[in-house]
Amino acid sequence: MRLKINFTKNTEKVPHNQSVINSYIHKCLGNNNEYHDTHSNYCISELMGGHIIDGGRNIEFENGGYIIVTSADSDFLNKLIIGIISNQDFGYGMKFVNIDNISEKFYDGWNYFKTTNMGFLLKRKESGYYTLNDADLISALKEQIIRKFSKINSNLKFENLDIVINDNKSHKVKAAYCKNVKNISNICQINIFTNKLLAESIYNYGLGQSCGSGFGTIHTTQFNEIYK
DSSP: EEEEEEOOOOOEEEESOTTTHHHHHHHHHOOOOTTSOOOSEEEEEBBOOOOEEGGGGGEEOHHHOEEEEEEEEEEHHHHHHHHHHHEEEEEEEEEEEEEEEEEOOOOOOEEEEEEOOOOOOOSSSSBBBBOOTTTTTHHHHHHHHHHHHHOOOOOOOOOOEEEEOOOOOEEEEEEEETTTTEEEEEEEEEEEOHHHHHHHHHHHOOOSSSSSGOOOEEEEEGGGGGGO
């Protein structure tokens, strides 16, 4: 299930750092909640709907902002909703407005996805990150999907899994910060050939790593207008 959490415009500059969103989500879930610093069973986006100012240091949300949260865990989503209602002040002058449900469709065969502006990240075992410029990105991403999702659901099937990232002028590799940690992420359209259940699971839990910290949120290309 996917929730779009809407907020009013800001009255103070919002730092361009994912820790702002992570702090709010964990405040809503409560101090020392069971989801903090553990394997996340949800995927959370960056704070969307704004534009970068001050050379990348801050973000302005003249028309309001929103966060996308996706999970197959109804208990987690219920706790989050209760927490949001109890913590309607996001900070920086932004206030909670409402929550929309987003419903997207998945298929046996090709599913056409895009990342949000945080992209997805995949760390190398030795050091550094895989990027769109690396020939071994696809094979590493397949291995990571199989490793991650076989632990989430033993009934998932991975036969004939295929991934294609076509060249596109909108694709980019960028640095994204969470607190003081520099991450290298990939922003792209990504086509995944698989079964409907695995496609929906990737949508629910995120693509790549650190999906509970802003990376890895994907959406079907038919919903481009929502994710601006």
